[in-house]
Amino acid sequence: MMTGKLIDRPIAVTMTIIAVIVLGMVAIGLLPVSLMPEVDIPQITVQVNAPGYSAREVERSLSGLRGQLRQISHLKELRSEANNGSGSIFMEFEHGTDVKFIFIEVNEKIDKAVASLPRELERPKVVKASATDIPAFFINMTIADEGGHRFLQLSRFAADVISKRVEQIPEVALVDISGLSLPExxxxxxxxxxxxxxxxxxxxxxxxxxxxxxxxxxxxxxxxxxxxxxxxxxxxxxxxxxxxxxxxxxxxxxxxxxxxxxxQPARHKGIVKSDGKRAVALAVVKQSDAKMSDLKSSLESVMEQFNKEYPDVEFLITRDQTRLLDYSITNLRNNILLGALLACLVIFLFLQDFRSPFLVTITIPLSLIVSLLFFFLAGISINIISLSGLILGIGMMVDNSIIVIDNITQLFERGKSLRESVIKGVAEVFTPMLSSVLTTCSVFLPLVFLSGIAGALFYDQAMAVTIGLFSSLIVAVIVIPVYYYMFYKRTDGPVKNRFISGISLFDYHAAYERGLKWVFRHQRLVWAMFILVLPLTFMLYKVIDKSKLPPVTHDDIIMLIDWNLQLDIDESDRRIQELTSTGEEFISHKTTFAGSQQFMLSHTPDLTQTEVMVYLKATGPETLEDLENRLSEEIKARYPEATFRFTPSDNIFNMIFSDKEYNLTAKLLSKDNTPPNPDKLNILLEKIHTQMPKFYIEPVRWQEVIMLTTKPEMMSLYKAEQQNIHNIISNAARERRLFSINHGNYSVPIIVGDENDYIEDVLALKARNADGIEIPLSELVAETRVRDFKSVTSGLEGSYYPLNLSVNDKSVPEVMKSIERIVKEDGSFDVIFSGSYFSNRTLIKELVIILTVALLLLFFILAAQFESLIQPFIILSEVVVDIFGAMLVLWMFGSGLNLMSMIGIVVMSGIIINDSILKVDTINRLRKEGYSLIRAIMTGGMRRLKPIIMTSLTTILAIAPFLFRGDMGSDLQYPLSLALIGGMVVGTIVSIFFIPVFYYNIYKRREK
CATH class of the missing domain: 3.30.2090.10 (Multidrug efflux transporter AcrB TolC docking domain; DN and DC subdomains)
Structure with a gap:
């Protein structure tokens, strides 16, 4: 009835459309653009500063804090690491926890525990993880001539002038600095x-x-x-x-x-170098509510001024977060356009008429504008997740319009009037179309209940598809009928274009009829193939690789090295420059951070004197793996005692989905619940290495400490004072600070003493006793060297040594058995296993449960639509075969099962049955009109053949651009696209040929 009134008022409908378009364009301009959806990151870190304390002493302080913090509700993981002079406790909470309240609770627990800490320790700091922790840019400042006091002047210039001018940019919250050379x-x-x-x-x-x-x-x-x-x-x-x-x-x-x-310049404890030249590094932190694009344009303008005003200083912007955002968003927008064009091409080839395809194609931009308007109203930003949802919905957006136009055209061609064809054509398909939209949206509903941040993130994708589908449904039942009636009311109906008709090389109607007859003649073979699919699907699930997320293309990486020797900072820097030069042909830029850094925020790891962090930008994504392999081989060959690892460069995606776990970690715990004994641990690791030689066992991170112990007898004999000896040693090491002169951004310490390069020189110094007699220090103190852990790791299970192993999934059970056997034979340790191998399987099992829930929801919706408990089984039976097709394509292309591919399988299950819903609904309607069972099946299949093929092709081609990888958005959606395409191809064949056979076998007895 509504359709009849609308087709008589085309001007009112047109004005409404224009008004919606205007509102949509305004909303598009106001929509925030970000790389990822805005979600709370449920992570809190407690930092303890304990200068002068060893790792074991810090661990004793952390154990009391852990006892208090483990009582906090919703705690998912607790892990601490004690180092020389500092320690940290990392806590991760269940997703959905209010981080603000947890932050307050953590501070309350620390206030209770402070009384048990040594008095000289400062109150531990509590840091809440946030997306704004990651700097938007790093600016490296270098000069050609670093000699004399030139670099000291550059440091003052960077701290006093450059950082202040950058902080004046409205979008900048803070400029964090490291690499400064400070005076003393x-x-x-x-x-x-x-x-x-x-x-x-x-x-x-x-x-x-x-x-x-x-x-x-x-x-x-x-x-x-x-x-x-x-x-x-x-x-x-x-x-x-x-x-x-x-x-x-x-x-x-x-x-x-x-x-x-x-x-003079103070003795540096850390160095920053940019492409081999000493540099000052400025980390630019964005205001939380500022747009990345505004920040980038403002910073580029300021950089241009700097280059003109200070030609002697070179400014280099690195680790640009906006580059990743711009590249991903641009590629996704291009994929939207390409997918829409491919869908339009299919429509033109099948409908073979210019007016009907034009009607279909206008639904894409109109549905997109309406969708983005609802994005604004729902508070959803434009990001790689929501845009991916829109792309996923593009193919489905045109489905409703194709079905409406095809049904109207069929009625018109069968002799009904245009007005009756339009009104009846919309009425006939509205219920199955609404059911199809609901079934597609219903499969997204369980995805929101994914544990962890993944569920919150894919809320955006679920909402994007839901909004897109309902927008297209509204357009299909309100806009399409009005303009179809307006276009054809002065004609005798759609006229096929001769040129396009000539392109048709394949008579799919005749092929369908032959194929369906063959299937009916060989029903036993068809059923045998259907039954065989079940064990094959189970076998594929067992052999296919499983991971949390698909690999994401990137051209930069972070390398962390611990030399495991008490090296001087200059030697550490020399080594890293020499090492990175071996991969020079693969590197376009490198920034090295050697030793402790001066950054205030926690965006860069706390490095000790013997540690180095290197940011490496490769010449391209294809050379990054070669660079990693080259550097790994060089480190193992040149510095076998060093430990190293590669991690992705920081961005919001890596922060949210931080998967820093090794595939398998064996936690080695002492039987007496104390930190592992170094000597016993070394023996155990040697046994593991001997019996498992093909796996790389990284060296234990040791430290060697010189212990100077006073000799009580000699001290009494010579009347020497311990404080006097301490002062002499402090002076010799230039560590005796009187006070500091404040100069605003930095302070100048006043130090008494003279540097001695060797311990022998220090012990040769003389101490004056109470009688004024000088005694050599070597007579008063004894020198010993002690080796101990550089860091002590603990968790809810107590202190342990983490033995990290990079093992493929198939070898994990065997490796676990071997380690358990070796540990049991040793007798000094217990072992607990953790790692991504376990968390990945937990996630996949969770997604299997979600798929089951989605199928149940589909059954309920279909049962309500058809008022039958049998017909939902007919429609859902094809899902089993479709899942096999999806997994087969994933296995063939080496993608494996992960969060994205499993979401693709869940989504595919909701999309693919839309064809079968329409077919079964048409067969039911024809049987009510008096058609026999076999004639209703043949006629219904023939009538729905074209829309089924068209809707499947438009959906497949809309997501096909994702198969061309190269940016984060496409990489994430690649396995999802493979699963969808594999399932859709198989599902279309099943819907066309298998569903009629199943329907026939269910109802043939009732027909008799």
Whole structure:
């Protein structure tokens, strides 16, 4: 009835469409664009700073904190790592947990545990994971001439000028800096003069401290007024120190007469290098509500100004997060256009008329605009997940229009009037079309219940498909009938174009009729093939590879190395530059971070003096694997004691789906629940390596420490003081800091001492006792060397050593048995296994359950539509064969089962039965009109043949562009596309030939 009124008011419908288009275009301009949907990341890290503490001492402090933190609700994983001078506790919570409340609860637990920590430790810091933790850009600043004090000047310039100007950009929240060369003022006493005057270094230190005092305000009354008097005596420069006066036995000396005061670059604990040149690295952190595109354009404008104003300084932008976003979004938009064009081509070839295909093709942009308008209303951003959902929906968007036009045309060709054909044509197919949309959307509903962040992310994809399908349904039943009636009311009906008709090389109607007759003659063979599919599907499931996510194309990577030796920072830098030069032909850029860095935020790992992080950008995605292999071989050959690993470069996708687990990790725990004994562990690892030589066992991360222990007898004999010995050693190592002069962005420490390069030089120094006698330190202290773990790892099960293994899935059970046997024979350890091998299987099992739930939902919807419990079984029977087809294609193309391919199988199950729904609905209607069973099956199949083939082809071709990989969006959707295409191809054949046979066998007895 509604259709009859609408076709008489084309102007009102047109104006409504224009109004919706205008609103949609405004909404498109306001939609936020991001790489991934905005989701809370349920991760919190507790950081403990413990300078001077060993890893084992830090672990003792962390154990009390772990005891408190493990009581927090919704805790999924807890893991701590204790290092020299610091420690951290990583916590991951169940998805859906309110991270804000958990953050408060974690702080409360820490407040309770603080009393049990050593007094000298600062309160642990709590850091909440956020997408804004990842810098949008890194800016590397270098100069051609690094000699003298030039790099010190560059560091001051970067901290005082460049960082401030970049922070003035409205979209920038913070600029984090590392690689600075900071100044220090070194006071080196003249030992001969001090000895001649009979004074010690303590006299010089007291003089410096005495002249650096700032007393508080003193209030003095002056008649009717009261004045504040401030007394300031501060040291600002090295000249202030040199001019200090000292009265020694009635004689006044200038400080510079008794010591040398030098302002120089401080000894660096870390170095940053950009393509081999020393650099200052600036990490640009985006405001949380700012757009990436706005930030990029603003930063590029500022960079242009810098290049003009400071030609001696080279500015290089690296790790550009917007590049990944722009590339992925652009490719997805291109895929939308290509998919739409391919779908239009199919429509033109099949309908062989220009007016009807034009009607179908306008539904794509119109449905997209309506969909994006609903995106805005639903608060969904444009990202690679929601755009992928739209692309998935494009093929299905035209399905409804194709079905409506085909049904109207068939009625028109059978002699009914145009008005009656339009009204009846829409009415006949509306119910099965609505059922098809509901069944397609229903398979997405269980996906939202995926555990973890994956469920929240694919909410966007489910909503995108749902919105797209309902938009296309509205367009198909409201817009298409109006313009179909308007286009053909002055004609005798659709006229086939001669040119397009000439292109048709295949009579699919005749082929279908022959094929269907053959199937009916060989029903036993068909049923045998159907039954055989069940065990074949189970076999494929067993042999196919399983993973969490498909591999994503990228051209950059992070390499982390621990040399496992107590190397000086300069030697560490020399090694890494020499190592990366071996893969020079594969590298377009490299940034090396050697030693501890100065970044304030946690976007870069905390490195020790013996660790190096290297950002490597390859010449292309195809050379990245060659680069990894080359560097791995070189490290194993040159530095066998070093440990190393490669991780993807930071971006929001890797942060959300961080899969830093090894495929298999054997957690080796001591029987007495204490941290593993190094010597016993070494023996066990040697046994494992001997009995499993084909697997790479990375070296244990050791550290060697020089222990200086005072000799109590000698200390008493020589009347030596322990504090005096400590001061002498601190001076020798330039670690005795008096105070610091604040210069805004940085401070200049005042240090007393003189650097000695060798421990022998330190032990050769002399300490003066209470009687003024000098005794060599070698007489008072004993030197020993101790080897221990560089880090201690713990979890809910206690302290353990993680033995990480890169093992393929098929070998995992065998490797686990071997390790269990070796550990049992050793007797000193227990073993617990974890890793992605287990989590991947848990995810796949969860998706199998979701598929089962989706099929049940489909059954309920179909039973309600057909008012039958048998016909849903007829329609859903094809899903078994379709799943086999999908898995066979995945196996043939080496994609395997993962989150995306399983989602593809679930979605395919909802899409593919749409054809069978229409066919069964048509057969039912023809039987009610008086057709015999076999004639209804043949006629219904012939009538629905064209729309079934067209809708399948448009869906397949719409997602076909995903098969051309090269960006993150296409890589993610590649296995989903394979599963859909494989299932759709097989499903179309099953729908055309098998469903009629099944229907016939169910109802032939009732017909008799």
């Amino acid at each position: 003022i070194l006071v080196t006493p003249n030992e001969h003069k001090l000895k001649a005057l009979g004074i010690t270094e303590d006299k010089l230190e007291a003089a410096i401290n005495e002249n650096n005092r700032s007393l508080g305000d003193i209030s003095i009354k002056d008649g009717h007024y009261r004045w504040n008097i401030r007394f300031i005596s501060e040291i600002k420069t090295k000249e202030d120190i040199e001019e200090i006066n000292l009265n020694i036995d009635g004689r006044v000396f200038k400080f510079k007469e008794l010591a040398t005061v030098t302002e």
